[in-house]
Amino acid sequence: MDLDPEDVFKDDEDDEDSEFFQLRDSTKEFVVYLIDASPKMFTATCPGADGENETHFHIAVTSVAQALKTHIINNTYNEVAICFFNTKEKRNSQDLSGVFVFDVAEREHLDRPTARLIKEFGCVEESFAKEIGSQYGIVSGSWENSLYNALWVAQALLRKGSTKTAEKRILLLTNEDDPFRNISGIAKADMIRTTLQRAKDAQDLGISIELLPFSRPDEEFKVSIFYADLIGLEGDDLIEYMPSAGQKLEDMKNQLRKRMFAKRIVKRIKFVITNGLSIDLHTYALIRPTAPGAITWLDSVTNRPLKAERSFICADTGALMQGPLKRYQPYKNEDVKFSEEELREIKRVSTGHLRLLGFKPLSCLKDYHNLKPSTFVFPSDKEVIGSTCAFVALHRAMIRNQRFALAFYGLSTNPRLVALVAQEEIISDGGQFEPPGMHMIFLPYSDDIRDIEQARTSQLTTKRPAHRATEDHIQKAAALMKRIYLKDFSVCQFSNPALQRHYAVLQALALDEDEMPEIHDETLPDEEGMSRPAVAKAIQEFRTSVYGEDYDEADDKPRESEASKKRKAAAECVAQEYKNYDWEELADSGKLKDLTVVELKYYLAAQKLPLAGKKEVLISRILTHLGK
Amino acid sequence: MARNKEKMVMVLDVGPSMHAVLPEVEKLCTMLIEKKLIYHRADEVGFVLFGTEETDNELTNEVGGYEHVTVLRNMKVVDGDLVDGVQQLPRGTVRGDYLDAIVVGVDMLIKDYKVSFKGRKRICLITNAQCPVKDPDEGTKEDQVSMIAKQMDEKGISFETIVVRGLLSVGADKRTLEENDHLLNLFSIKASAKIVQVQNPCSLMGALRTRHISPVTIFRGELEISLKMKIKVWVYKKTAEEKFPTLKKYSDKAPPTDKFATHDVKVDYEYQSVEDPDKVVPPEQRIKGYRYGPQVVPISSAEWDAVKFKPEKGVKLLGFADASNVRRHYYVKDVNIFIAEPGDTRDTLAVSALARAMKEMNKVAIVRCVWRQGQQNVAVGVLTPNISENDNTADSFYFNTLPFIEDVREFQFPSFSNFPASWQPNDKQQEAADELVKMLDLAPSSKDDVLLPEFTPNPILERFYRFLELKSREADAAVPPLDGTLRRITEPDPELVAKNKYVLDKFRSSFEVKVNPKLKKSTQRVMEDNKAGGSDEEDGLLDAPPEALAVRSSDDTHVDEIGDSNPVQDFEAMISRRDSPDWIGKLLLSRPYQEINNSTALDCLEALRKGCIMEQEPKQYNDFLRECIDENKLGDHNIFSRFYRDLASKGLTLISKTEAPDRL
Helix, strand or coil: CCCCHHHHHCCHHHHHHHHHHCCCCCCEEEEEEEEECCHHHHHCEEECCCCCEEEHHHHHHHHHHHHHHHHHHHCCCCEEEEEEECECCCECCCCCCCEEEECCCCCCCCECCCHHHHHHHHCHHHHHHHHCCECCCCCCCCCCCHHHHHHHHHHHHCCCCCCCCEEEEEEEEECCCCCCCCCCHHHHHHHHHHHHHHHHHHHHCCEEEEEEECCECCECCCCCCCHHHHHCCCHHHHHHHHHHHHHHHHHHHHCCCCCCCCCCCCEEEEEEEECCEEEEEEEECCECCCCCCCEEEEECCCCCEEEEEEEEEECCCCCEECCCCEEEEEECCEEEEECHHHHHHHHCCCCCEEEEEEEEEHHHCCCCCCCCCCEEEEECCCCEECHHHHHHHHHHHHHHHCEEEEEEECCCCCCEEEEEEEECCEEECCEEEECCEEEEEECCCHHHECCHHHHHHHHCCCCCCCCCCCHHHHHHHHHHHHHCECCCCCCCCCCCHHHHHHHHHHHHHHCCCCCCCCCCCCCCCCHHHHCCHHHHHHHHHHHHHHHCCCCCCHHHCCCCCHHHHHHHHHHHHHHHHHHCCCHHHHHHCCHHHHCCHHHHHHHHHHCCCCCCCCHHHHHHHHHHHHCC | CHHHCEEEEEEEECCHHHHHHHHHHHHHHHHHHHHHHHHCCCCEEEEEEECCCCCECHHHHHHCCCCCEEEEEEEEECCHHHHHHHHCCCCCCCCCCHHHHHHHHHHHHHHCCCCCCCCEEEEEEEECCCCCCCCCCCCCHHHHHHHHHHHHHHHCEEEEEEEECHHHHCCCCHHHHHHHHHHHHHHHHHCCEEEEEECCHHHHCCCCCCCCCCCCEEEEEEEECCCCCEEEEEEEECECCCCCCCCEEECCCCCCCCCCCCCCEEEEEEEEECCCCCCEECHHHEEEEEEECCEEEECCHHHHHHHCCCCCCEEEEEEEEEHHHCCHHHCCCCCEEEEECCCCHHHHHHHHHHHHHHHHHCEEEEEEEECCCCCCCCEEEEEEEECCCCCCCCCEEEEEECCCHHHECCCCCCCHHHCCHHHCCCHHHHHHHHHHHHHCECCCCCCCCCCCHHHCCCHHHHHHHHHHHHHHHCCCCCCCCCCCCCHHHHCCCHHHHHHCHHHHHHHHHHCCCEECCCCCHHHHHHHHHHHHCCCCHHHHHHHCCHHHHHHHHHHCCCCCCCCCCCHHHHHHHHHHHCCCCCHHHHHHHHCHHHCCCCHHHHHHHHHHHHHHHHCCCHHHHHHHHHHHHHHHHHCCHHHHHHHHHHHHHCCCCCCCCCCCCCCC
């Protein structure tokens, strides 16, 4: 609650961002993975990634393990539980047979995933037969129903928390499309009925049940036999279910590590359209560079967390300074002091409001009118009724007239001119690709724009018109462009290789994995594509057109500048001089102090040591380097 | 540092037709000097005025002529006196000849010549170019301009002209204007010169870079089209935010007698164990920890360095894409510019060919950039063509960084078409909006683009430097209001508003906007008060013209103390007046709570609470209340518990986050 005095001076970008990185647990997810461990899961196989056949059980376990690894980075506050059914051993709070809840120490059954869970789950297959064991849970002659039990255990695990704050899901992984095939008659009908009822009860509690079925190459998993009723599939959904389920499993394994952020209003702002008419807008951060997670400093001896305590000390007296400090700016031979309040006051211009100034054609918004990520604005009728209507009307009018609105945004830390660019909703593949609303683009002031073009021109010694490409050059360039064409390019098609590497390394170190994973860098150019004959030809033609036939890379060596020639000469001179002294001898006999600073620097320069400091410092540096 | 030094001559037209904009010229020059006093204290500046009644320059004395040109100040290192000099420029009485004045300026720079000086030499002319130049004794005016330009070029003087047009040139002789434009443009062919035209006083204040930053490349190397073809380019920053100055912390602990006190403040960090605050760990014993689920994984920097992502330096082309596929709002950072390496004409040609082809075909280039060796990340960005309109300037590219998948958050928003009918504008409303968008026009023609970023100065920085100057004269000066001319940046232009009154009124009457009555009382009150624009200073500025504000504040009866007859009103008057930022402090000093038995104290407290929520200053109230309670603890126990009960019954609890969300 206390105002940090530093805050006042902080760049607003910083505090805006730090706000985003705070995770809210309002929209977390509780997931129970129900993995079928019946013998059939171990016998049935399908071709794996490297061509060899893998058991369904193996695929299920690795998929879940992979999902956990992404979960822990993407949504670290999600809680998961892993549960096998059709097992020999049993472990669950209701003591139901055939169900085994897998867990590790220091963890509740349904809890945030931990490194230990991921690690131990990764090798569950090795000890599975010994510790958990596989057996059919539904056999004729017995009234045991392992599927029923599994659902019941899962439901009990998900009792935690309210459905309002968390989404609850059961993911069922199995290859048995007819779990009750071994029994018949009334017993079967009864079992089906109670199991379906169990599932319905769970669904009524707000728990969604999803099925991830495995098919054998020779035998398709038939959802219609039993599971369609369990998860409530009908009509067309039923037909499309199998292909989409296969995709889901793939997604689970190959999901990108990407931290998820809950949709959250950054600020509520008042948009003053004209005197006496203001509407209410909410701002959202749709695009913000993701930084690797925050650093927590630890004590390297105990690995316990540390907290930084900052104190201000007067350099003159050594006294501890308290409270908000004054600031000063040296000006005209004196220090002009400012209080914090004064500095705040300077920046205060129509605080928090967005004031419409007028409209301009979109062509007035140049490519270099940009400073930082844009902010998305969307109207809200919650506080001010009528906001949305006015916003929609303006939005439509701006798109129709191809204009953007210029407004002044009185952010308390950094008030700026902004361009409001209307964006129409774009739907592709059934998903919202671009939401409807306006993007607020922060514009530079004249102080922020540098006239590089002019500066460059004025550096030229002789005035002459700059070289312009001829029609032929342009045509060749255009032909090249058609060859190296990224069709359907979408802005966010690359993942950040540095960030992916960071996550991968973090995972490897956390899980004590032996080898460092290699991350594929998607941002490298497609060299294979570039060397295709047609492309290579287009490039060659453009090159010849501009650079001429005889242009050779060899005579293209970077020309040495005057400065670098001088530098080289100086280095050679130093090397020469350096040889003239017997440094070891001088050091041993303590005669270094008889040399001049210039002479001492021959040694330092030749050994590439720092040259700064007084003579004593230089001598001691030389001695240290010689190991004396 | 010598290279970064600058000798500059400001050549200012102070003739009668310029009088209207001289206040802005003064402000611009003041700002220039103020910034030089901070960032370039060794720079030398001279001032030449023309159009003055008198004549005072060396050339007149030496060769005669050059009338009505006055050297306000010879070349000299900037100092505080100069600020006074330019804040009140003399108003001239005659129509001056700018060529004469330029010659005087060039002469000053030439006479000041020193072999050792390696910095920049610059002449800046501000005029409305309405007065014809005299016919020279021999040759044509063009010849004369060529001669001056040649002279400038030889001496390495760059020349900048700001021509003030717009309202000022109404009624001016068209032929003269054209002739002068032609002559001034001649300069840019013969010498390194730049001419800008500004249409209004606000852009005049943004037309001159008041702080010089030498361009520095962030990358010199090759733009790899493929392994077989590389274009040598240099990359500079095109935009970079000029930040609010970071001020040093000041310590007043040193005794006033200590003449050598540095007044510096050292910031000291201590690392304590979270569990045991007494245990302090030396900085080198720390290790960075990263969250992995609920755990924190310690990773030393050596470990990181071994496995970190280390891309090779270079800029590689990934391909060309349709310009429409890269939406404007995806640009995430400040902008860079790619120019061909100076010298080799073939690289310039290659850049020019690509830029022009991109422009023609409406394509952009996607590139992957690693600017420095050892950089630990890559940037993927888009090159867009920048076709030069000036013959002397080569074509180039602008570079904007694009986000990665990880940086884009896919939040879903409802479609406008799914909104209920009451949220959809009807035809009349849509028409009103269309008209507003068309008529409230800031760029009626390509020449007349109001508030173009290139010519719009940062009003906050202007305010800071002005305040700095004021404070250097008078230590307890109050923060000055925003500059009148720069108000055009923060508020709509009253002229534009007046011109479009009909459109604006129509828009206002078409849309009914009201505060949601179902909202919680407290929030609603804040909204209403904001709407009324009564109490809040900024709102006053926004919703009422400044005159109205002045009238209202003078209407307020001056209340400084809480009287007996009407204590609560008095109290509220004090809150709402709020003329100085420390109003809360004053209120605290009046300490109504000292008479706790009196129920007025509670009423006042209620008013204070209300006021604090309105003013979004909950901290003051909360601190005050805590202080109150703390003091009471020490006092009579019975009174305290009664006071406490009364507080609770009136709902005078601490202000919660929901009531004042912005400040807690």
